[in-house]
Amino acid sequence: MKNRILMVLLVLLILATFVLASCEKECKHQFIQNEIEPTCGEQGYIENICLICGYMYQDNIKPADPSLGHSLALENSQLPTCLNEGWEKYICTECGYTETKYLEALGHSYGSWNVDFDATCLETGLKVRVCATCGNEQTSEIAAKGHSFGQWEEAQAPTCTQEGYDARTCRSCGLVETRAISATGHNMSAWYHPNNYSCDMRTDCSRCNYYEIKSEQHRWYPETIINAPTCTEEGFTTDVCMICNHVEKHDYVDIIPHSYAAVVTAPTCTEQGYTTYTCACGDTYVDDYVDIAPHNMGAWEMVTDSTCTEKGEEKRTCLDCDYFETRPIDEHHYEATVKPMTCVSDGVTIHTCKDCGDTYYTDIIQCRGHHEYGYAYYDYDSDFYRKDCYYCDHYIVNDNYYYGWDEE
Numbered sequence: 001m002k003n004r005i006l007m008v009l010l011v012l013l014i015l016a017t018f019v020l021a022s023c024e025k026e027c028k029h030q031f032i033q034n035e036i037e038p039t040c041g042e043q044g045y046i047e048n049i050c051l052i053c054g055y056m057y058q059d060n061i062k063p064a065d066p067s068l069g070h071s072l073a074l075e076n077s078q079l080p081t082c083l084n085e086g087w088e089k090y091i092c093t094e095c096g097y098t099e100t101k102y103l104e105a106l107g108h109s110y111g112s113w114n115v116d117f118d119a120t121c122l123e124t125g126l127k128v129r130v131c132a133t134c135g136n137e138q139t140s141e142i143a144a145k146g147h148s149f150g151q152w153e154e155a156q157a158p159t160c161t162q163e164g165y166d167a168r169t170c171r172s173c174g175l176v177e178t179r180a181i182s183a184t185g186h187n188m189s190a191w192y193h194p195n196n197y198s199c200d201m202r203t204d205c206s207r208c209n210y211y212e213i214k215s216e217q218h219r220w221y222p223e224t225i226i227n228a229p230t231c232t233e234e235g236f237t238t239d240v241c242m243i244c245n246h247v248e249k250h251d252y253v254d255i256i257p258h259s260y261a262a263v264v265t266a267p268t269c270t271e272q273g274y275t276t277y278t279c280a281c282g283d284t285y286v287d288d289y290v291d292i293a294p295h296n297m298g299a300w301e302m303v304t305d306s307t308c309t310e311k312g313e314e315k316r317t318c319l320d321c322d323y324f325e326t327r328p329i330d331e332h333h334y335e336a337t338v339k340p341m342t343c344v345s346d347g348v349t350i351h352t353c354k355d356c357g358d359t360y361y362t363d364i365i366q367c368r369g370h371h372e373y374g375y376a377y378y379d380y381d382s383d384f385y386r387k388d389c390y391y392c393d394h395y396i397v398n399d400n401y402y403y404g405w406d407e408e
Contacts, residue, residue, distance in 0.1 A: 027053040038062045041095025199244040231258045269295045308356045341365045
C-alpha cells in the first residue's frame with residue numbers, strides 16, 4: 001500500500017517537469033509501468049503513466065484473492081454475562097473487512113440451597129439459592145410432608161343406636177382424624193309376659209333400656225261403645241279387652257259441620273255493624289259487616305252571635321256520640337229582596353243588612369234590552385191606537401194604525 005502511494009507521487013513529479021514543454025504539442029507518449037499486486041479485498045493491475053502528459057490507464061487486471069487471508073485486528077469487544085452472550089469485533093487492516101465472534105453466556109453459578117420456610121403437613125415450603133456472579137436468586141418449592149399419624153384408638157364406644165368413633169393424632173401438627181364405629185344394635189331377650197293381667201308380651205335389651213311390646217289376641221267385651229261425631233271430633237266405635245282393658249277404636253265417622261247461632265250487632269255512627277256466629281263448641285267468627293251509620297245530628301245552636309264586623313258561630317252535636325260540627329254565621333244580618341227582570345232592566349236578588357244597610361247582589365238575570373210588541377189595537381179609553389209588550393206591562397200609543405210607531 002505504501003509502495004503504491006510512493007509510485008503515484010513519483011509519477012506526479014515527472015508530469016510536473018514535462019507538462020509545460022508539451023502542453024501545446026501532440027504528445028508522443030512515453031509510458032512507465034507500475035505493477036499493483038492484488039490483496040485480500042482489492043484487485044491487482046499494471047498502471048501505465050505517460051511521462052510527458054500524464055495520461056494513465058490500467059491493464060492486466062487481476063481479481064482480489066481472499067486466499068491471501070485478511071490481516072485482522074481486534075477493534076471492539078464485550079464480555080459475556082450469566083444470561084447474555086459476549087462478542088469480539090475484528091477489522092482487516094488491508095481492506096476494511098469486519099468479522100464478529102460471539103461468546104456463549106456463562107450461565108449462573110449458584111451456591112447451595114438455603115431453606116426460606118420449611119414445609120408443613122399440608123402446606124409447601126420454599127428454598128432459595130444465589131448466583132455468585134450476578135446475585136440472581138432462584139427459588140424452589142418444598143413439597144408438603146403429609147401427616148404422620150399414630151395408631152387408631154377408640155375415642156367413644158358405640159351404643160345400641162348411636163355410632164362411636166376411633167381417633168388418631170398427627171405427630172407433626174396435632175391434627176386429629178376420626179373414623180366411625182357402627183352402632184352395635186340391640187341385644188334383645190326372649191319374649192315374656194310382664195304380668196298375668198296383660199295381653200302384651202315384652203322383650204328387653206340387655207345393654208340399654210330399650211324394650212318392645214307386642215300384643216296377643218285380645219278378648220273383647222261383647223258390648224261396643226259408640227261415640228257419636230261432634231263438630232270438633234270424629235265419631236268412632238270402641239272395643240275394650242276383658243283381660244288388659246286395652247281400648248281399640250275403629251269405624252271412624254267424619255266430623256259434622258258447626259251449628260252457628262247468629263247475633264247481629266247494629267252499626268253506630270262510630271263503628272261498623274256485624275254479625276257474630278257462635279257454635280255450641282265455642283268456635284266463633286264475625287262476618288256480614290255493615291258500614292258505619294251517619295251521625296244523628298241535633299239542631300244548630302248559636303255559640304257566638306255575629307255582628308256587622310265579626311262572624312259568629314253555630315254548633316250541632318250528634319245525639320248518639322260526641323261528634324259535633326260548627327259553621328260560621330255571617331257578620332251581617334241580610335234580608336233578600338227579589339227584583340224581577342223586565343225587558344229593559346236586569347232581574348236581581350238584593351241582600352241588605354238590616355243593621356247597617358250593607359248590600360250585595362246575587363242571582364242576576366240579564367234583560368233582553370228591548371220590548372217586543374204585539375199587533376196594534378184601538379184603545380177606547382185613551383182614544384189612541386195601542387201596542388202592548390209581550391213580556392211586561394209596557395205599552396206604546398199612536399194616532400195612526402200603520403205609521404209613526406216608536407218601538408225602540
